[in-house]
Amino acid sequence: EVQLVESGGGLVQPGGSLRLSCAASGFTFNNYWMNWVRQAPGKGLEWVANIIQDGSEKYYVHSVRGRFTISRDNTKNSLYLQMNSLGAEDTAVYYCGRVDFSGDAVGHWGQGTLVTVSS
Amino acid sequence: QSVLTQPPSVSGAPGQRVTISCTGSSSNIGAGYVVHWYQQLPGTAPKLLIYDNSNRPSGVPDRFSGSKSGTSASLAISGLQAEDEADYYCQSYDSSLSGYVFGTGTKVTVL
Numbered sequence: 601e602v603q604l605v606e607s608g609g610g611l612v613q614p615g616g617s618l619r620l621s622c623a624a625s626g627f628t629f630n631n632y633w634m635n636w637v638r639q640a641p642g643k644g645l646e647w648v649a650n651i652i653q654d655g656s657e658k659y660y661v662h663s664v665r666g667r668f669t670i671s672r673d674n675t676k677n678s679l680y681l682q683m684n685s686l687g688a689e690d691t692a693v694y695y696c697g698r699v700d701f702s703g704d705a706v707g708h709w710g711q712g713t714l715v716t717v718s719s
Numbered sequence: 720q721s722v723l724t725q726p727p728s729v730s731g732a733p734g735q736r737v738t739i740s741c742t743g744s745s746s747n748i749g750a751g752y753v754v755h756w757y758q759q760l761p762g763t764a765p766k767l768l769i770y771d772n773s774n775r776p777s778g779v780p781d782r783f784s785g786s787k788s789g790t791s792a793s794l795a796i797s798g799l800q801a802e803d804e805a806d807y808y809c810q811s812y813d814s815s816l817s818g819y820v821f822g823t824g825t826k827v828t829v830l
Contacts, residue, residue: 635819637765637821644721644806644808644821644822644823644824645757645759645765645808645810645821645824646821647810647818647819647820647821650819659817659818660818661816661818662816662818695764695765700767700770700776701770701771701774701776702753702770702771704753704755704812704819705753705755705767705770705771705810706755706757706765706767706810707767707770707776708767709764709765709766710764711764712764
């Protein structure tokens, strides 16, 4: 069974940093593109970043470029999101997701981890 | 502010058919990029419902169907059931933004 379990969320002050992790199991992790998608409280979904199987290609939504870094460790079956210079607008539940089918549909999702940016 | 526009809400009685539109532009749906649809039940993670415009993953009932034409896409739910009450989102790629975009989301209410 495919499982994605996020961790690392919490309360952080504006300007601070946080590193999210996503532990993958039940599939061959290094065969798949992976995504981070976020959802602000009471709002819709927003794609944040994705990364190719070997980590050599990474793409970001404009609002996080230069502040967030997506990475993966295929030896640990883990996906990461390093978030720096956090602002209130980054407050959201962050989901990791596995890309399936055509190459950009998120077929499997984790349960999410909440990041709250507040003083 | 999303570049894919959906109606905020749709409703229908049990057994009825409802449709949700997803209106884009020439830089996303109209450029030929595929559309995916997700269902998000209250308090849970999204679930893939339709991929590549009209395909259902294994386990998704055939009551759900997707289509695409021009700069828009649609999700239809036939034989509406109480368990279909959820938020629904479309997703595509946008070449002007060089990234993926989700629709504004639609809340489906079963009367």
